[in-house]
Amino acid sequence: MMQYENVAEAVRAIQARTTLKPRVALILGSGLGDLAAELVDATAIPYAEIPHFARSTVIGHAGRLLLGTLEGVPVVVMQGRFHLYEGYSPEVITFPIRVMRLLGAEILIVTNAAGGVNPAYATGDIMLLKDHIFLPGMAGLNPLIGPNDERFGERFPPLAHAYDVELREVARTVAQSWPDLTLQEGIYTMVTGPNYETSAELRFLRTIGTDAVGMSTVPEVVVARHMRMRVLGLSLISNEATGDEEAEVNHEEVLEAANAARPKFTALVRGIIRSLQ
Numbered sequence: 256m257m258q259y260e261n262v263a264e265a266v267r268a269i270q271a272r273t274t275l276k277p278r279v280a281l282i283l284g285s286g287l288g289d290l291a292a293e294l295v296d297a298t299a300i301p302y303a304e305i306p307h308f309a310r311s312t313v314i315g316h317a318g319r320l321l322l323g324t325l326e327g328v329p330v331v332v333m334q335g336r337f338h339l340y341e342g343y344s345p346e347v348i349t350f351p352i353r354v355m356r357l358l359g360a361e362i363l364i365v366t367n368a369a370g371g372v373n374p375a376y377a378t379g380d381i382m383l384l385k386d387h388i389f390l391p392g393m394a395g396l397n398p399l400i401g402p403n404d405e406r407f408g409e410r411f412p413p414l415a416h417a418y419d420v421e422l423r424e425v426a427r428t429v430a431q432s433w434p435d436l437t438l439q440e441g442i443y444t445m446v447t448g449p450n451y452e453t454s455a456e457l458r459f460l461r462t463i464g465t466d467a468v469g470m471s472t473v474p475e476v477v478v479a480r481h482m483r484m485r486v487l488g489l490s491l492i493s494n495e496a497t498g499d500e501e502a503e504v505n506h507e508e509v510l511e512a513a514n515a516a517r518p519k520f521t522a523l524v525r526g527i528i529r530s531l532q
């Protein structure tokens with residue numbers, strides 16, 4: 256397939272700028288991008304300079320790939336990701352995952368800001384993804400639709416264990432050393448956005464077992480699992496979204512919550528990566 260050649264071309268362009276071979280791939284979501292500043296000996300490559308990469312169009316998403324080390328572990332970091340609501344296809348959104356895998360990354364850590372649908376969740380909590388519901392995927396926007404390239408993975412990949420049990424255990428252990436950090440564990444449901452949900456939609460999401468709702472992450476996880484990467488997912492709960500609250504959510508509020516939680520979020524991710532040494 257054409258796509259494999261495109262991925263290989265992007266990989267070559269990146270390898271022309273650094274010899275670093277990443278072990279871990281990290282995607283930083285809305286307002287969480289500043290962990291990138293903590294990379295050691297980082298090479299930063301704007302998405303515009305990588306063949307076949309799309310551009311990030313959302314405020315709060317920088318749009319560059321960084322390769323460097325964090326806690327001594329070689330990592331590749333996406334500072335800013337692509338979303339379906341920007342108008343990109345599922346294939347375009349997940350192209351960077353294929354590239355990071357072929358660069359050598361075996362573990363994917365995905366982060367996002369999400370609405371807390373579970374009434375027990377509070378703004379500022381962090382949720383470990385234990386499973387997901389991929390509503391756009393079930394409705395036809397699955398990135399694996401189309402001819403399957405066996406060089407990437409199998410035609411019908413299982414997703415029963417999408418979120419790695421051992422990595423979650425590591426995350427729980429690291430979180431214990433941060434007393435002001437409430438670590439939840441639950442189900443992330445992806446919607447396309449860009450509008451936030453109606454109250455009725457939020458009550459529907461609750462009914463089907465959603466703990467947190469957001470507009471990203473799941474396409475990347477599906478493609479990472481297609482390529483047999485081990486996945487850890489972390490949602491920052493940026494607002495309550497039970498369907499019963501009075502206040503309306505807005506993008507500024509989401510970014511503010513991400514800002515406020517940034518130090519503990521950063522510490523958690525750093526701690527997890529340190530334990531991978």
Ligand code: 6GU
Pocket residue numbers: 368369370371446448450451452468469470493494495496504509
């Ligand atoms: Cl309430 N909904 C969605 N879809 N995404 C979000 C969110 C809500 N809060 C943060 N991200």
